Amino acid sequence: MTTAPHASSFAERHIGTTAEAGISRMLAPLGLPSIDALVDAAVPAGIRLRDSLQLPEPLSEEEALARLRAFAGRNEVKTQMIGQGFYGTHTPPIIRRQVLENPAWYTAYTPYQPEISQGRLEALLNFQTMVSELTALPVANASLLDESSAAAEAVLLMRRANRSHGSRTTVLDRNLFPQTIAVIRGRAEALGFPVEVADLAAGLPEGEISGIVLQQPGDDGAVTDHAAIIAAARERGALVTVIADLLSLALIVPPGEQGADIAVGSTQRFGVPLFFGGPHAAYMAIRTGLERSLPGRLVGVSRDDSGAPAYRLALQTREQHIRREKATSNICTAQALLAVTASMYAVYHGPAGIRAIAERAHAHARTLAAALADAGVELLRGAFFDTVVARVPGRADAVLAAAEAAGINLRRIDADTVGVSADETTSEAHVEAVAAAFGATVSRVFSPGELGIPQGLVRESGYLTHPIFNTIRSETQMLRYLRRLADRDLALDRTMIPLGSCTMKLNSAAEMESISWPEFASIHPYAPAHQTAGWRELIRDLEERLVEITGYAGVSIQPNAGSQGEYAGLLAIRGYHRAGGDEGRDVCLIPASAHGTNAASAVLAGMHVVVVKNTDAGTIDLDDLDAKIAEHRDALAAIMITYPSTYGLYDADVREVCDRVHAAGGQVYIDGANMNALVGLAKPGEFGGDVSHLNLHKTFAIPHGGGGPGVGPVAVAEHLLPYLPGDPVRAGGGPDGQRDGVATSDGIPVVSTLFGSAGVLPISWAYIAMLGAEGLTRSTRHALLGANYLAARLREHYPILFTGPGGLVAHECILDLRALTAETGVTAEDVAKRLIDFGFHAPTLAFPVAGTLMVEPTESEDLAELERFIEAMIAIREEIAQVAAGEFALADSPLRRAPHTAAAVVTSAWDRPYPVEQAAFPVASLRVDKYFPPVGRIDGAHGDRNLICSCPAPEAFEN
Template sequence: MDQSSFFSRHVGLSEVDQGKMLDLLGISQMEDFISSVVPANILDKTNNSQYLQDSCDEKKALEEIALIANENRASRSLIGLGYYGTSLPALVKRHILENPCWYTAYTPYQAEISQGRLEALFHFQTLISELTGLPIANASLLDEATAAAEAMSLSYVVNKKSQAKRFLVDKEVLPQTLAVLTTRAKPLGIILEVIDPQKFNLNKDVFGLLLQLPGKNGHLWDPTEVIAKVHEIGGLATVSIDPLAQVLIEPVASFGADIAVGSAQRFGVPMGYGGPHAAFFATKEVFKRQVPGRLVGQSIDNEGQQALRLALQTREQHIRRDKATSNICTAQVLLAVLAVFYAIYHGPSGLKLIAQRIVELRLKLESYLEELGYPFQKIDRFDTVEVYCSKAPQVHQLAYSKGFNLRILPLGSSIKNAKGFGITFDELTTEDELLRLHEILADACGKKILKQSINPDINSYLMKDIPLRKSDWLEQPVFNIYRNETELLRYINRLVTRDFSLVHGMIPLGSCTMKLNGTAELLPISWKQFADIHPFAPKDQAQGYKQLISDLSNWLGDLTGFQGVSLQPNAGSQGEFAGLLVIQAWHQSRGESHRNVCLIPTSAHGTNPASAVMAGLKVVPISCDQKGNVDIEDLKNKAADYSDKLSSLMVTYPSTHGVFEPQIREICEIVHKNGGQVYLDGANLNAQVGLCRPGSYGADVCHLNLHKTFCIPHGGGGPGVGPIAVAAHLTPFLPSHPLLDCGGHSAIGPVSSAPYGSACILPISWMYIRMMGAENLRKASSIAMLSANYIAKRLEPYYSVLFKGVNGLVAHECILDLRPIKDSTGIEVDDIAKRLMDYGFHAPTVSWPVAGTLMVEPTESESLIELNRFCDAMIAIRLEIQEIELGISDRKNNPLSRAPHTLKTVTADKWDRPYSRTTAAFPMEDQFKTKFWPSVSRIDNAFGDRNLVCSCASLEDLSNN
């Protein structure tokens, strides 16, 4: 193996290591191993690729992507519409965004070793709650438009008994928000009505209302009376807010809002051609169990210490499935952390100064417009002024030539056909920039500048038509004490020490591939040419993104065997939803809109049935046999029973049970024979890349998790990218966008705010694929499966492997059955998960897809040393369990039942346990040098749900305690 190649750095196993592992399996060659795992009728032995290139080293890949980046032109965009220039503090950029302790961590399901991230998210929820005045805020959502759509869904579910179908939308809502709402409303039969909130009629058929504050034209006004009208008929009011404007105005809760949504992008997160950005969702206490996504709550551990964990987890899709109120099971954790540390860095006074400076500069702009004779509406505004005039084309052309992008009015028109222009100010706006705009406006109308300087009285002219924030806010200590960089740096590092990430050891999660996120892959995302591009900038300024998106689309199409790709979905759940809508659009184009039944195996990801319901489909479950495969007879019978109504089958491949179903081709043929389409969930694609192509063995749609298979980091639970790849007949229906030409000629509406979703992190996957090349991608998949089979083989004498393929092998993951252990000792799967923390490991996936099991996926990036360390830990834990079985250890007071063990516990004066402190904290010899300490003992989840606290106490609350 070439030690200078990227492949040798990405893959943890040398050829010698691979040989040893194959020997344990009794197989001589890697290709023989692959032939034993992957069914022969789908195995691609040629690995031919139309677009993929040979591998290259990181230096060459960085040089190539730099050329692509230079095709972008980061002009100064004053377009607004939900995307703004901002400045991420260097401290936060270096120590969070570029710190693998933050970006390689997993979703904080194992709370005892995730306290750092949970604390940061708790602060984010506090920030949003303080901004909005609403008591319940979640740990972020995908983007503003989908957050608004989730608010619509919540309002609909809450009012379902009334059978109301109409949802009113403010005419000043952002265009992408309206478009996503339209996409989401149609399958559910919801009727959207765009209204002027100052002039509209209500009746009992309305279940909710969405207002934009400020509107896309910048208008700020008091919505109290409008919201009261909606409440009179039992509807809910959602307000989509700008968080920086909300710094100045009264919290929207004081106007009566039931739900507040928005994007935290302008809190330090680059525009990045549209994402990723942390959206937020806040609501009243009464709706806490309907809140979409994740919610961090406060609880206590078994020693009485306060501790944080994900709250109300009964909302998780894997439990509620088709009864779930949302298909979103992720968040934008890394972006939420960036946004909250931006707020911590500036504090409430700093945020207020930024917001006031924007208003002051906007007031000066209005004065200049008035001086030059430009007509504009005299209304209360925050950051935006819109002007309709005959000189608009000249203004745009001059601005463009001087390095500015202004909003073209009406939206979607060209500079040549512009009837007006809009200017939106942001954190980066300066007096010098304002002067340059003044000169442009004067030149466009052939006048000279008269006033060089004006200083409006901000207190007199700020806003008259909306109440301003009067009381102090964001008084919690964390937002006020870190004005010194040294102290803030130390605080960030304290949080880091309380979190387990790939920096510390393997995270062997089944179905959530946690592989190396190479440093070279991540470098380009912070380059100005990628980070500072507005998603609605002129096309000629985004030619680099065009090339990047084209390359990725071609490469992903090559690897999956499909002809069309959309990179718009910004999570796997959104990919599922988009893929199903594409299928439905195809059926409708054939005059078969009545096809509304979706067959889903009982082993499927929980988001699958939730997505199907969102797409307007009826879910019919398909049984699995004792080997974990789809029950072919049950599939045949139900496909025939619903033949006239069959829309699709959703199947995860390799299956969630960790095996390649040998009859996948037959499964696809059965569905096609009965008029349906096959949707393949690509969560487990890491076992297929380079080995088999879903489009070649019968699937019609596949979503790909770029944050798993293609190396975008999990970021502690987000960001993600979930593009869909589709067969040729479905390409006309790929999703569109109202402000950018993308998608097919018969496109479904958008599923995300931005045309290309989380575009700013696409360079990560581009770098990974470019450096690996087709041949090495195939090798990586093979090695990932070899690692899984090595673990299964080593652990099989101690734990039963629940499902295996036809040759006694697993695919990329294996499921360990712990149910017999519970029967013999009372030890639960959670006890083993918590005990693994003491051994220095993050637990595998717990109790899914089968209760009482652990699902282990090692990936190709782990070394043989680490694989053996994990196996040794699991074997040692099994011997601890054996001592309970033999009566040597107490059934209640033993190292597993009382795990994890914190530093505070093992150093306490009192030790009331029948096992030693060394056994508790240092069960493996190497831990004396490398110990990772859980920061809290086992957390009482039920206590936290009964006593939900999801934001920090205020100074007033603290003083009362």
Template sequence: MSKATSLQELSNQNEFIGRHIGPDAADTELMLKQLGLDSLEQLVEQAVPESIRLNEAMKLGGAVSESDALAELKEIASRNKVYKNYIGQGYHDCHTPLVIQRNVLENPGWYTAYTPYQPEISQGRLEALLNFQQMIIELTGMDMANASLLDEATGAAEAMAMAKRSNRVNKSTVFFVDEQSHPQTIEVVRTRAGFFGFELHIGPISDIAKTDCFAAYVQYPGTDGEVPELKSLADALHSKDAQLIVGADILSLVLLESPGAQGADIVVGSNQRFGIPMGFGGPHAGFFAFREAHKRTTPGRIIGVSIDSRGKQALRMAMQTREQHIRREKANSNICTSQVLLAIMSAFYAMYHGAEGVKRIANRVHFATKVLAAGLEKQGYKIRNSSYFDTLCVEVDDRQQALMQRAVDSGINLRAVGKNAVAVSLNECTSEDDIKDLLSIFAGSGFSDVFEKLEDLAASIEAIPPALLRKENALQHQVFELYHSETDMLRYMKRLESRDVALNLSMIPLGSCTMKLNATAEMVPVTWPEFGKMHPFAPLDQAQGYLELFEQLEAMLATCTGYDAISLQPNAGSQGEYAGLVAIANYFKANGESERDICIIPSSAHGTNPATAHMAGMKVVVSPCTIDGNVDIEDLKAKVEQYGKRIAAIMVTYPSTHGVFEEDIRDICALMHSIGAQVYVDGANLNAMVGLAALGEFGGDVSHLNLHKTFCIPHGGGGPGMGPIGVKNHLAPFLPSHPLQEVKGTKLENGVISAAPWGSASILPISWMYIRMMGKEGLTDATRYAILNANYVAEKLKEHFPILYTGKQGRIAHECLLDLRPLKASSGITEEDIAKRLMDFGFHAPTMSFPVAGTLMIEPTESESLAELDRFCDAMIKIREEIADVESGKLPQDNNPLVRAPHSLDDMLEEWDRPYSREEAARPLPYLHDHKYWPYVNRIDNVYGDRNLLCSCPSIDNYADEV
């Protein structure tokens, strides 16, 4: 054993890198031996083309320990000033029930799960999301709701597109927007409308009846507080075959008549007020509710009720599963993620408080607003809005600036409206003392009235017209009445958690999804109040900590990718794709090259790529791949010859979606650049490159970076995500802007992609922590081990399952495709059968039938140890043996462990008449004797679910066995 010679030497032995990377030195030696190699460097030389490899190490700092990184970030966070915020505009302070914070937001059983594409091992999340849909349906008064979108502004833009897509009668291209809509929503809609060829008409809602439009968007209540009557607007629009879209405040819907009851066709909004921290803009779930007639054209995901093979109720994603990969540029939307974790939290918030509890919170906020209004009117101020829920627009003449300054000096943020008014939006956290403080600010001196007298005055104020008061209470389904004690809530959440497979149970070997360690030290800062309680539109001098974090993270990401500038605004990979193509389109427009309207996309691309190109107003031209899975260079040359300077961009994934580093990537980039076209490199597979190659260095002009893949933000069951973009210098002036905060170096005409200026800002500390704790050496090693682990798995499995594609020297990148088509031909066993059988071994399936039908795509990531890799490989090899028994006739094709998988406890308790034993069904390998995950349901009937579509909570009788 070697001895350290100094305290400094011991201090420099950073342990985090070894905790993030699964294999230790002994494991590495064994794995390299399996591959017939002497070193990791030798593997990199065989897998990564020399033409793209970096010649020197990244210019990042060295690794620091967990405690040092947390201390450094805490010092940065301390520069944020957490004031009382009454800014409103879609963001409000609220209380996150601690039982939800500790057991969901801070619980890896919830935040490390993957999108529920494999529903049998996702029943907990699916039930929580069904509860969310039920909550939204009841509050909005609509027929159906999806399982969330990215934010409220995205929801409004998606609603606009859906309204036009679903209406074949109204030929107008005008979209009306209420001038009282939130500014960020207007700008996101404006950006999207421009590329769809829609004309935006922004005006007072009184203009709706006389405007020829295909749909209108109305804020309810308006951004300055007024509560509009919606029924007459809906009637006027319906009379001309146009639709009413309503942007609704979720807490106000507890008291206000629902938009659905007033005739709305689509209702969108944000769940933030239901227990989700403001987080300087996110993440928050956008809700999206609609009439049943729209169910086939709605964006996002819908959770539906079906049955399993035993007839037991089971949940699944209905209709649109992986829609983009099927319909591509004809997809309803490019949204491939949602905000599952945040949607679930808000549903639990509603369940924990129940109908009466949520109504009490809403009434308290509303009554506090009336008290404030009474006090202000006694001081002689005029309230501009005649009706309100929680927001007052107060006319202050020339006192605006002095009043705003007085508020800031008291640690309070208000909102300026024009030059002679101030808006005040109260919230769940507003206390009696807070109201007194506000009245003192407006008075210019201490509060001097008798508070009880103001309460008496408030009781007589009718701030919501009787016609607009909700007639029946919302949240009447019994699921909202079952779990009000903390004990019951805790047990319910644990029960749902135990039905799912997440990273805290086993590896999730999904190709192209990079389900790696989300370290606890990375997650801790997310719930620090210095990050969580910041309003996204607070004055920037109060957000110096956030600005420092952004600046450092942007520099880190630029260094990791070889790009010159970064935008942190896109809050999902799909949003990043869109932001990148919008930047390209604006670049060509500025250069007078608006004729460039073609985007070339290889046939192997992610399905979101063609959908995004369509949304950005481009025409998609598909380029085929060669027999070895690479982009067909000759075909690409022919397309360049055919379309010339009509080509705006190519979207290429690197390493390819087929799991290899294409040797010709520099030539592809050079070919595009030779005609002035731009190269968009999809950053989904960046985990195979950081420290070894750089997107911007070998020819990329723009890329989105999935922080929820390469940079450790957890997937959260299908969201949150972050998709910043990196660009070269010439595209930097065209990065997304924002109407309410200065985003340096951008102009508003560039467009706005997300509701908040820096996207889901409160989860960016996760990636900062990861990069800081890994340093340049750790990040490069992570890439090397991602490649090692993938090649090790491929080597162990190749004798049992053919590897479809390999690189020039027989190596893969960070993922591999198993070709199951020959096995299907010889045995009848499908990739779905194997996916379901893996559940009996305690594993989530690899990516199924993408990018090639009849395949499984495996990505083990660098975080999995040799023991876990071997456990997975043993499971796959055992499955191959079972397939061989089917091939030989030892097991029948229609009654074997694969076609009847997964096996539940219900199976074990029934009379057994199968040609294989219970032990073979449930514990096919010895390790399952020590710990066994039981799928909660058997295989789900997808056809039944779509034919009998039910997307709200069933009768409470279905919960009887759980109470």
């Protein structure tokens, strides 16, 4: 066995248990002498690597930060006035430090256990309220991935809600951003419905229309009265989506007041850095009646078991892992952390502050427009919010060069046209410098409040009226509000989050430190390439490391969520088949043990899902696989395999499965959600995979952020390289592209901005660089050790549902409570809620098998934390035995009444049949560090029956 690194190495800080005594103690119940023996017994020899990973030597934390400084130093920080959906903004330091850089916020998981997520759920409810009031639409969701994909989701929503199929067309206004046109057309092409790009200022085209998409302000900056075209669309039976700049809605009549059904857009300019294109929280707001078709997550208000108001995710039946191929969308990852940031920006500034920021940007744009007009420069639009587009025949490049020399980036639309966007960071000096680049001078300066917006389009209605946006102004108040919300939650900074399939590991401070450096965070995604050399070098280096780790030929980091990585990988397969003349190959085989999002991704990629059975042992049923291949041989596009499976198993016959699919002409998609059990031990690109996506927010240490950000790079074999995601600007009609939105060269649709959520890539780069080949492999081995130790210790209390040879599992195990439920009525959900009283986030509940809990400890948890979890699970098993013995009825047991709030146990009226000490302090260690949830068990059905999705009045909480 290789000698362990020096104790000061990053691997020693990342891996929870590295001391030989601790390792020996964990191996003892397995009956194995070493971790080598464990790996040999658990991981099939047929997939194992013969040689170690070929990666650069690991760096110390200091060396890694120095390398990141070098990357950052190669980027040029300019004043970004490019616009096109991305704008300069000031992140208030209190929000940057207490949210974006605070592990209490960024290490939390998606709020599927709402009792321990009340803080972030309140912040997300603030987000929904902010969006709803600014757009003047009654319901908003809790964020989507980015503006372009949100617009694509709106198109799909319009088609679902309008029940329009076949030939009914979706019409896009020509004045949308080019990247948005590209993403929508890509979704439409995959699903086979018609999209037309038209000048809607000239009226609706002929034919049956499903829906129309407008943008306010438009790509050319125009502020337009859309009321007439919206009314005309409604008369034709079409729904209407408006892509709205949220800041502009402080001044402009909002979409809801003009009759729109849906509004989408980005909240980036509400305090979220540019981040070289992402992550940024998109939004969607809808009219009444569309709630059950709304994609993504929706925070609602319900009540707990005491009748107190409590927040939860509403209408959860939309979740992909429940609905699979029937899911209405595949937004597996939202952008929760960035949505929280944007909502807190609105809380911090309030309605008056938001309006003042909008007025300043508008005034600067008017001042610039006046200077250009006075100099005889032609302006494309006379009514605008913050963006001025000027025609300078043959001079665009010269104007851009002069502005760049002054430290400012402008937008090159074509050789004759330049766009300039003012924002929160724009100053009078910037305006003067830009005017000079055009050969003009400023002579008229407009003041904030002097609006140049047509009178009929000036907003008169109120917004951000709830007290939360009107009572917090001082930094002291903001600091305490953020702390109060954070204290209501359980995140990784407090406790292990043993979520199977979600890989909640350490997100080290050294990995996180660089993402808010201005040299990374202040770069516009469409800045000139020569200004972004450091970003591009870091991305190239990261992609090369991921290629080595996966065994594939190339990687694209454009997909900004795992679901988007799945989608991009399936589109690559689809493109490959079509290029070979196999357009009829549209069947995707998905084993029952596959990851929950796979089926929804296949449907969105235009494929038909066929489920392959699993054996009673949890492995893929080869006889059923053969039958399905025979039935669909000529139409077989792919199989999607999760490896190891969500059952926690390494299928020993995975190569055989791949070979059988390849022999039938299909491609093999290996879902990388469980890559934490493979890194350094096996490469999916070498044991049969043609394509995989990776979850950087799982295996490669990007934190989950309470439900986003995520990054889902897609890795492919040599023959699929031409079908990786392309350039969204060129594909959507940007420089050198075609204005109708058709991709320019390879025909491959795009899924996001060029580099997706680039802003968080330094985290994964640092993780890989500091661990190196040996550290990465050790991490995988210790993840296997932790999972098998938990399984061995808990097996006598809870059956382990699936095991491999020797009773071993991969990096996660499934605790089967179904027999206990049949005997006692105690459910897996009861156990999940009772774990809250022990200070734990529950394991993954009811997936992949109903009535079970899937546990994944990761390599980062130390032995003491594993023992604490084991102690809690054994104590809960003893309480189940108390129910079985009739010591108290299930309805009045500590299991069914869990979780217990401080208010519930600090009372003179305690009338439950178990001691108050058992409720609050079921094990002695809790008397030292005790987390009390802010609410008791939440009534989910009540929340769905009485849907409330915006901030309730303060009076609701008085009692």
